[in-house]
Amino acid sequence: MHIVVFTDGAAKGNPGPGGWGAIIATPDGRVSELGGGSRHTTNNQMEMTAVIEALRHLRHAPDKVAVHTDSTYVIRGITDWIRGWRRRGWLTADGKPVLNRELWESLADLVAARGRGGVAWHYVRGHSEIPGNERADEIATEYAAGRDPGLYDGPLHDYPIAIHDVPEDTALPVRSGKPAAKQPAYSYLSVVDGQPMRHTSWAECERRVKGVKGARFKKAASAADEAAILTAWGLPAKL
Numbered sequence: 001m002h003i004v005v006f007t008d009g010a011a012k013g014n015p016g017p018g019g020w021g022a023i024i025a026t027p028d029g030r031v032s033e034l035g036g037g038s039r040h041t042t043n044n045q046m047e048m049t050a051v052i053e054a055l056r057h058l059r060h061a062p063d064k065v066a067v068h069t070d071s072t073y074v075i076r077g078i079t080d081w082i083r084g085w086r087r088r089g090w091l092t093a094d095g096k097p098v099l100n101r102e103l104w105e106s107l108a109d110l111v112a113a114r115g116r117g118g119v120a121w122h123y124v125r126g127h128s129e130i131p132g133n134e135r136a137d138e139i140a141t142e143y144a145a146g147r148d149p150g151l152y153d154g155p156l157h158d159y160p161i162a163i164h165d166v167p168e169d170t171a172l173p174v175r176s177g178k179p180a181a182k183q184p185a186y187s188y189l190s191v192v193d194g195q196p197m198r199h200t201s202w203a204e205c206e207r208r209v210k211g212v213k214g215a216r217f218k219k220a221a222s223a224a225d226e227a228a229i230l231t232a233w234g235l236p237a238k239l
Contacts, residue, residue, distance in 0.1 A: 001027040001063060002027070002063055002064040002065065002066050002120075003024060003025065003026050003027065003058060003061060003063045003064070003065045003066065004024075004025040004066050004068070004132070004163060004164060004166075005022060005023065005024050005025075005051075005054045005058075005065055005066065005067045005068065006022065006023045006068045006069075006124075006132030006133055006135070006136045006163070007020070007021065007022045007023075007047070007050035007051045007054055007067065007068070007069050007071075007136055008020070008021050008022075008047065008050060008069065008070065008071075008126070008133060008136035008137045008139070008140045009021075009043055009044070009045070009046025009047035009048070009049065009050050009071070009140050010043060010046060010137065010140040010141045010143075010144045011041055011042050011043040011045075011046055011144060012144050012145070014042055014043050015040055015041060015042045016040065016041075017037065017038070017039055017040070017041075017144050017145070017146065018037060018038050018040075018041035018042065018043070018045070018046040018140075018143075018144050019035065019036065019037040019038070019046060019139070019140040019141060019142065019143025019144035019145075020035060020036055020037075020046040020047070020049045020050035020053065020139075020140050020143065021033070021034070021035040021050060021135070021136040021137065021138070021139025021140040021143070021149070022034040022035065022050045022051070022053055022054040022057075022136060022139075023132055023135060023136055023139075023161070023163060024054055024057060024058065025156060025159075025163045025164065026061065026063070027063055029155055029156045029157070030153075030154070030155060030156060031152060031153070031154065031155070031156050031159045031163060032057065032152075032153045033135075033139060033149075033151040033152045033153065034050075034053055034054060034057060034151065035139040035140065035142075035143050035149060035151060036049070036053070036143060037143035037144060037146070044071070044073050044074075044099075044100060045100055045103060046140060046144075047069065047071040047073065047074050048071075048074055048100060048103040048104070048107060049103065050069075050136070050140065051067060051069065051074055051107060052103065052106050052107050052110060054067070055107070055110040055111070055114075055119070056110065059110070059113065064114075064117065064118055064119070064120065065114065065118065065119045065120070066120045066122055067119060067120070067121055067122065068122045068123075068124045068130075068132060068133065068166060068170065069121075069122075069123065069124065070123070070124050070125060070126035070133055072123065072172055072173070074107075075121045075123055075172060076172070077104060078104070078107055078108065078111060078121070079121060082104060082108060085098045085104070122166070122170035123170050123171065123172045123173070124166065124167065124170060128219070129188070129202060129217070129218065129219045130165070130166060130167065131161045131162040131163060131165050131217070132161065132162075132163045132165075132166065134161075135161045135163075139151070157214075158213065159213075160211070160212065160213040160214060160215060162215075162216045162217070162218075165216065165218060184221075185202070185219045185220065185221065186220045186221055186222050186223060186225065186226060187199065187200065187219075187220045187226055188200070188201065188202055188204070188205035188217065188218070188219055188220070189205075189216075189217065189218050189219075189220055189226065189229055189230065190205050190208050190209050190215060190216065190217040191215065191216040191217075191233060191235070192208060192209060192212050192214075192215050193214075196230065196233070196235050196239055197239070198226075198239050202219070205217050216233060
């Protein structure tokens with residue numbers, strides 16, 4: 001039993017107008033969306049703010065927190081780089097002041113307050129059809145544009161996003177000289193009103209599920225993956 005959190009940040013121009021978004025699903029079956037904006041900020045600042053505000057919102061919740069973010073900057077900073085920054089008096093390895101120090105200190109205090117192991121960090125690739133990440137990105141982008149995204153606060157069973165639909169592998173990508181090639185989709189699956197459907201493109205799938213309460217969707221990488229997803233949803237393995 002743990003709290004599931006998705007966060008994201010955006011900045012137009014970087015620096016420029018920005019926004020942040022966070023989604024919190026608690027074990028008692030409630031979902032809260034948070035968000036905000038700034039007239040002049042950076043993408044990294046908004047990514048950090050999203051996590052900070054989510055943890056502040058949960059400061060009195062005793063459960064462990066699983067934070068899902070597409071920011072390697074946030075995860076590597078809070079789990080690795082911050083130790084060296086502190087040893088050097090908040091200087092980088094080349095002697096320059098650490099950017100966003102106040103945000104890092106706020107985030108570190110919130111993580112420390114939850115105790116050892118109280119926050120687990122999960123990397124999710126952005127714009128890869130992960131429902132929680134897509135919605136957090138939408139909230140951040142809307143605030144960056146000065147629009148109201150219509151934040152949800154209510155029971156999980158009425159929430160239209162499959163917030164617990166996350167990939168099995170949420171480890172940080174291995175650093176190498178070349179970025180990993182994005183795995184092509186075998187198919188896209190959706191379920192609306194209990195009726196499953198296979199799609200050949202994300203655009204087709206999105207048209208079916210967008211704005212529909214309780215809709216589910218996911219990308220399948222292979223025939224076996226497709227069967228596993230359908231089975232996990234309690235449906236026949238073949239459509």
